[in-house]
Amino acid sequence: MAFEGLADRLQSTIKKITGKGKVSEQDVKEMTREVRLALLEADVNFKVVKQLIARIKERAIGQEVMESLTPGQQVIKVVKDELTQLMGGEQSKIAVADRSPTVIMMVGLQGAGKTTTTGKLANHLRKKHNRNPLLVACDVYRPAAIKQLETLGTQLDMPVFSMGTEANPVDIAHKAIEQAKEDHRDYVIIDTAGRLHVDENLMDELQSIKNDVKPDEIFLVVDSMTGQDAVNVAESFNEQLDITGVVLTKLDGDTRGGAALSIKSVTDKPIKFAGMGEKLDQLEAFHPERMASRILGMGDVLSLIEKAQTNVDEKQAKELEEKMRTMSFTFDDFLEQMGQVKQMGPLDELMDMIPGAGKMKGLKNAQFDEKQLGQVEAIIQSMTKKERQEPSIINGSRRKRIAKGSGTSVAQVNRLLKQFNEMKKMMKQMTNMQKGKKGKGGFNFPFM
Template identity: 50%
Template sequence: MFDNLTSRLSGVIKSLRGEARLTESNIQAAMREVRMALLEADVALPVIKDFIERVKQKAIGREVMESLSPGQALVGVVHQELMAIMGGEKADLNLNTVPPAVILMAGLQGAGKTTSSGKLAKWLIDNKKKKVMLVSCDIYRPAAIDQLELLSSQVGADFFPVKVGQQPAAICVAALDYARKHHHDIIIVDTAGRLGIDQAMMDEITELEVLLKPIETLFVVDAMQGQDAVNTAKAFADALPLTGVILTKLDGDARGGAALSVRHVTGKPIKFTGVAEKLTGLEPFYPDRMASRILGMGDVLGLIEEAQRSADQKEAEKLMKKMKSGKGFDLDDFKMQFQQMKKMGGMSAMLDKLPHQLTQAAQNMKVDDKIINRTEGIINAMTREERAKPELIKASRKRRIAVGSGVSVQEVNRLLSQFEQARKMMKMVNKGGMAKMMRAVKGMLPQMR
């Protein structure tokens, strides 16, 4: 995500090295590069114009603290303004109403409305401990109704059944009555979409909005559409009293234009982003964290939160006991670390939240999910005894493991070397040697040579 924009902005910062202060001249040159970077990222022109003007006004003549370089000072201004165009503060869901709170999902066909409805239900159940019911008003696509029913069962939400021939308005009235009687906290209503904006669709969803009086009307839009996503969002914002936006497929959008444009163009905050296909792949949107990611600083807080959500508590406690005792860290524990990484969305999802320099280093080492899978395969080819006592693995065993996992003996040796580094790191943590541990971290990651 944002790879090109991040690289271009990093280049702008480097260009200011050697400058004593921020001046109109060097800011002008830097802003030309920033403008080009934003154009390439498919950011809307009005957004670029406003952004550049605000950065110039705040940066020119700014006093640079002794501890900062002009480049670092400019980063501070750019970070502040990136936050501003994406909304400034995090916008929370408004659930402050007499239950059931109604959330109406709007958007074009293919944007990810139905999947986002299921993901949002899971987020509300897991994070807000709410009793949620999902309702489909997409009577034109029976497959969408079936999909939402399946998602309901997967996330632990109730599903309101739709009768053949029922119209959207009748479905909503019946669902609302059912939810009141069965004490649901929240109803999420998935509406029909079209391949393009048409009057019939807008009339139908406007009728549902008046009927349901939703506390939240969320527009779901595909980030990979770039400028089209922003234009579509504006059309819906003009027709409906939207309260927020869900930006889907953000992990697949290398440019990032929609994330930077949609708030400025529509005036509606981005409340969630879809970042993976799995049902946990919906994240609250933090403008400050996204600005940090764009500037190559990563989102370490987001990474920690994801680790906490994905962690197997029992396994984590078992590993902590081993670390405290300084004994028993074996290849099964080592494999568990990679499985944990996969639960968090894999290596690509983790790298996306790391600072840009670390991401580049990992890419240079060719660290990816295929190599992690191969590492797991090597460990799976070992016997239970070998995983518990790696010192047993000598030449003949290495050859058998290599054949069993379809790799070379050199790769088996490399894995065992990485395991030893990880084991040493565990001992360092136990002894309080954090500085030594950090030096050992780079040796833990599986890599190809």
């Protein structure tokens, strides 16, 4: 999970004050001290932390909180509001030019994931905004970069404009836009050259491209794993190119969070997107309020719903709902449901989006183990079609065969069968309670 260490520390800190019927000035001071330490450990810029803590303290000791009927909750709201503002306040949407095509320059250092992010962004624009991007290979110094972009274009079934390694990057960008107009492409995404560090030649070239094509967006791609180094890079690029936004890569990794929490304050430029995995569909629009909620353990239901809408088949969901109402769903239906949930992303990420799920994870972390879900899947796949349709026929010898075929134990098979039966009973009770009401399909997975 992104910000895992910071999230654990902050959630532990605010938990002490949440349920208090009365909050003293001393309580607020102790809480802000802990928050300050947590942010500094997360590699958040020192000046940013100082300003943030001052704002939290001022608001938390104010009349609005102290005279509230639920002061503990009000303090948490203050912390969430300030974290949200720190990361930009509102989502910053991608630009759309008055006349097509909209031109986006992708800039950054080598190793930040710029070329892959270029492909991800093109995929995002097509899937989420129904756009037709053209990818442009302007990194003429690394033949591998051109090849990588062409490979991404093939995977995405999307055109890549390239003139090889001998052409001038400014000419490539200029002609790519002419080509995009001819082909009625509405976005041009230019993958520029990177360096191991910021240098004058790099900036001169990027400035030349900018002056020629006049991009609508200049996105700086930075590796969030590098913490304050990412902030320093952002500051340098912004001073010389006046970037319009930042894309953070590897935000799904073991990142401390310093980059995401510092960049907006230092550069005054918004975080536009976040890379949440290596796959080409794992680029998300950055929502400051949703991220603040996740950091504080309040979940992110809106993002969860968006993932479900993108990955879950509506027709299958309705069919499943009907089967659950009539108590006719089987292990085959269960496998299908598991497959759809897997498409939504890693299970621990999905759990982070559910309010309060962090507490459950802390108590029973094993329940959300991807490996154990894989074992459940293996057990079901080791059953015959008839056994999946009618689990009641699975006797002792069948259980041994299923366990052997799935690489598990008879005890694990027994546990799954028992949990499946208990789940059906529970769903029957819920269906009876909701008679006359229109419910939503879906059920909890049994975990081993």
